[in-house]
Amino acid sequence: MPNNLLAGKVGIISGALNEHSIAWKVAQRAHAEGARFVLTNAPLAMRMGEINKLSEECNAPIIPADATSTEELGALFSGAQEQLGGKIDFVLHSIGMSANIRKKKHYGELDYKFFQQTIDVSAMSFHKMMAVAEKQDAMNEWGSIVALSYIAAQRAFLDYTDMTQAKAMLESIARSYGQRFGKLKRCA
């Protein structure tokens, strides 16, 4: 029962790996509601996943980008604007990864190289995305930038180990950059 809610809107959706990804479902619904968008993922994640299938289903071009690299994010945002024919209405940041979780490290024995990587990939990438969007003046008026968080951002969930801190930081970035975008807009 689509209602054409996103007719005319264009966006960037990251993090759709396979049909279990939240981003996958978001892409399908956005497509059903009339949006056009670019899909993106890290090159490595793309090899493991089935993003091509989603790309065909949604008629959405793919622009690979490592979200820890401001250069690749820059290419993503300029490429997306080119492919979609103008500024961006919505961005979905759906990126998270913890080698500490994968290796089943408990919270008392975290590997700190992994921890830094968790933060870099899962949180700092969100700041980078928005800094790129700001520099390129890539967002449309009333555009939306959304990241996926988890209640662990505000409570303790030991099994989620360092992702807990990544999500706390992600929400903090949302508050800070949200205020910055708000002030930039008021001054414009």
Add this chain to the structure above:
Amino acid sequence: MPNNLLAGKVGIISGALNEHSIAWKVAQRAHAEGARFVLTNAPLAMRMGEINKLSEECNAPIIPADATSTEELGALFSGAQEQLGGKIDFVLHSIGMSANIRKKKHYGELDYKFFQQTIDVSAMSFHKMMAVAEKQDAMNEWGSIVALSYIAAQRAFLDYTDMTQAKAMLESIARSYGQRFGKLKRCA
């Protein structure tokens, strides 16, 4: 008007650079209330500050330690227990540093190397301290581990730039490791 509130208690106080440091005042009050403690700071910070003066005033030995190094933190905790004659009753984490703030980078142009350093020094060091304390079983029953946060951990303060995220992460670590210590104790 001291009330002998910390008689018999021993601790570790980090981050006292000069008399403007919160940690400096904490050390003076803890001393006045009867506590014995070790002072610590990063070697670089020690050269810039006047920690020797505080050390004399409080009759507190100094053990230099870079709080980003688990090795040096290990030496700090074992050295402190040796000097103080037993397990630790209280720890003060009063460590924060942002090169982005020093260089007056606004929130839209943060340097990401600096950002990682801010996180490493100002937040991840707190996890490292507690992981070391756990490994050495260094804390006394009913001991306290305290870190200094700021309201920016929960709201947006653009001038505080990446320290905002560091404090959000610091509070998240407090929640997570607090739960872990609580569970370890219940199982002991």
Add this chain to the structure above:
Amino acid sequence: MPNNLLAGKVGIISGALNEHSIAWKVAQRAHAEGARFVLTNAPLAMRMGEINKLSEECNAPIIPADATSTEELGALFSGAQEQLGGKIDFVLHSIGMSANIRKKKHYGELDYKFFQQTIDVSAMSFHKMMAVAEKQDAMNEWGSIVALSYIAAQRAFLDYTDMTQAKAMLESIARSYGQRFGKLKRCA
């Protein structure tokens, strides 16, 4: 640009006094999106306002009810189900009144009779509505019950005087009754 989002849904909308009321706008939008609903207000508020105009515009019958009276709320919910031909999909509680504010009493000189009335009308009425809905088993699966709050529910706003407490209580009722409805549904 309606999108037919509420096609087939039926509801109860309280508190539309005139076109400055939030409930007024909600009713217009709900109508535009295809919902059918009953309008309600206190008899006194109806005399002061222009609800008949809205009733015609939205083709929505009016059932007067004093929201502090469980009897009248009972008649409202049974009447609404009769008029709408079945169970209710959505309820809007948009009711608030403070004689302390009207009389410009500052926070240190609140009249306590007025204060009780503020609580009764603006908060307790929400519990009564839901208790009636529960007793009549009036809500449809996946139905929504919404009350209008204000940030003062969670912070201090002195000019809002006793409405501050009413909204804190309103949100508390939402949490409690929300949990209750959730548990009733799980057990059903």
Add this chain to the structure above:
Amino acid sequence: MPNNLLAGKVGIISGALNEHSIAWKVAQRAHAEGARFVLTNAPLAMRMGEINKLSEECNAPIIPADATSTEELGALFSGAQEQLGGKIDFVLHSIGMSANIRKKKHYGELDYKFFQQTIDVSAMSFHKMMAVAEKQDAMNEWGSIVALSYIAAQRAFLDYTDMTQAKAMLESIARSYGQRFGKLKRCA
């Protein structure tokens, strides 16, 4: 191990019924730390409890007062200042009562007369206390006014029924009157 922390301080402690009351323990500790204070409770509660025992133990006069009556609260504050020889340093509001809980009413069948009484006794009384203190200018510089809350003020706990709302309102009153006292002091 008292530390003389409240030497020279005078206060009012409400709600000590018997040795299971939090207020009872507070009174004992305050006495041990050197405070002088007046005990108060509702006449009915006094008959049921053992406040005379506490009064002797702490050498603390009793001034009965119904906390829902501004008149009796006025007599309490003026009487306390007379007995203690000056303005008040600390007040403990430890008052809560719900006939709905006593009668084991579940959350869906609350008696609204009881609900109003719960609010009146357990929350509104806190506003009345502070309004009386303000009118009499009864508080000393840096004085403290404390009420006992419960986590239910911020979450849903169905067994706590209408006390949940009373505590939400109590905390809201604390925020509002705290701001008012802060502003009054700044203007003085």
